[in-house]
Amino acid sequence: MNDSYRKLVEHSSSEAEDNLWLITMTDLMSLLLVCFLMFFVITKRQEKSAEKVQQQPVVNHQSVEMETASKEAPVTSVTAAEMTASETSVPESQSTEPASKVIVTESQIIDQAPTADKTAAADPAPELDAVIRAQRLENDVTVTTADKGIVLTMRENVTFVPASAVILKKSMPVLDKVSELIKRHPSYVIEIDGHTDNSPINSPLYPSNWELSTARATSVLQYFIKVKGVDPSGFTVKGNGDSRPIAPNDTPQHRALNRRVEIRIKEKTI
Numbered sequence: 001m002n003d004s005y006r007k008l009v010e011h012s013s014s015e016a017e018d019n020l021w022l023i024t025m026t027d028l029m030s031l032l033l034v035c036f037l038m039f040f041v042i043t044k045r046q047e048k049s050a051e052k053v054q055q056q057p058v059v060n061h062q063s064v065e066m067e068t069a070s071k072e073a074p075v076t077s078v079t080a081a082e083m084t085a086s087e088t089s090v091p092e093s094q095s096t097e098p099a100s101k102v103i104v105t106e107s108q109i110i111d112q113a114p115t116a117d118k119t120a121a122a123d124p125a126p127e128l129d130a131v132i133r134a135q136r137l138e139n140d141v142t143v144t145t146a147d148k149g150i151v152l153t154m155r156e157n158v159t160f161v162p163a164s165a166v167i168l169k170k171s172m173p174v175l176d177k178v179s180e181l182i183k184r185h186p187s188y189v190i191e192i193d194g195h196t197d198n199s200p201i202n203s204p205l206y207p208s209n210w211e212l213s214t215a216r217a218t219s220v221l222q223y224f225i226k227v228k229g230v231d232p233s234g235f236t237v238k239g240n241g242d243s244r245p246i247a248p249n250d251t252p253q254h255r256a257l258n259r260r261v262e263i264r265i266k267e268k269t270i
Contacts, residue, residue, distance in 0.1 A: 122185070123150075124150060124181045124185075124265055125143045125145070125150050127177060127181065128143050128150075128152060128174070128177055128178070128181075129143055131173055131174055131177045132174060134173075135170070135173050135174065137158055137170070137174065140154065140155045140157060140158040141153065141154050141155070141158060141171075141174055146264070147264070147266065148266055148267070149264060149265050149266025149267065150264075150265050150266070151262055151263070151264050151265075152174070152178065152262070152263040152264075152265065153260055153261075153262050154171055154174065154260060154261045154262075154263070155256065155257070155259065155260050156256065156259035156260060157256065158170055158171050159171045159216070159220075159260075159261055160216055160219075160261075162259075163201055163203065163206070163212070165205075165206075165212065165215035165216045165218070165219045166219070167219055167220065167223055172223075175220065175223055175224070175228075176228065178190075178224070178263060178265070179224050179228035179230050181265070182224070182230050182231075182234070182265075183230060186231070186234075187267055187268045188234060188265055188266070188267065188268070189234045189235075189236070189265075189266060189267075189268050190224075190234055190235050190236070190263060190264065190265055191235075191236045191237075191238065191262075191263075191264040192217040192220050192221055192235065192236070192237050192238070192261065192262070192263055192264075193213075193217060193238050193239075193240055193244075193261070193262040193263075193264070194212070194213030194214055194215070194216040194217035194218075194237075194238070194239045194240065194261055195213055195240050195241075195242070195244060195245075195258060195259065195260050195261070195262065196209040196212055196213050196241055196242050196258065196259055197209075197242055197245070197249050197255035197256075197258040197259050198242040198245075198249040198255075198258075199249075199255065208241065209241040209242050210239055210241040211239070212239075212241075213239035213240055213241050214237070214238075214239025215239070216239075216261055217237045217238060217239055217261060218237055220261055220263070221235055221237050234268070242258065245258040246258060246260075
């Protein structure tokens with residue numbers, strides 16, 4: 001009897017020890033359930049507070065817009081009235097504006113144009129013609145238009161002694177005017193051409209008409225550079241001899257026409 005009881009007690013105690021893990025697991029599940037409930041409650045509270053925060057600015061924004069609209073309404077109406085008044089008054093002021101004032105304004109705008117543009121577009125021919133008339137050289141010096149420029153033709157009897165390249169004084173006023181124009185218009189390019197007739201020449205200085213025509217063109221160039229101080233960068237000098245006559249070399253009068261110096265003046269092309 002004692003042995004049976006003892007075995008029964010030992011068996012029940014071993015089963016109780018084997019079931020202890022159920023108690024621990026039950027406690028753990030209870031704790032997890034409590035934590036889940038607490039987390040659920042906290043989350044719901046945060047969602048409700050977030051909804052309140054989001055709804056509050058909307059209400060305030062709408063109220064601010066209504067207040068702003070009510071405040072700006074009078075200002076808008078006043079501005080429209082002022083604009084209407086100004087629009088009705090503008091035509092009256094324009095209708096009473098003198099027409100001469102507009103003309104003066106336009107002329108003032110034209111007068112304010114840069115002088116450099118006017119200078120660049122100026123025609124040198126009228127100034128040269130005035131000097132030629134003042135010196136009474138109309139029969140010996142002419143100005144013609146050619147190749148987007150002008151050609152100043154000076155015959156021998158006003159520029160050089162026959163068979164010589166020394167410049168005569170009576171041609172200097174015209175050359176002085178040319179040098180003045182060149183200084184005033186740096187954009188000009190100048191070509192100086194010397195011409196002779198077909199009369200043979202044979203001297204120690206000029207063995208042929210080629211040398212004589214070149215020497216005369218060079219003398220004009222030296223006058224511009226050394227006497228008048230003109231910049232030589234825009235010059236070209238050429239001697240043609242008797243290869244480019246403007247009249248037949250059959251009479252003394254025609255030969256005199258062929259003995260000449262031509263100064264070509266034109267704008268520099270880019």
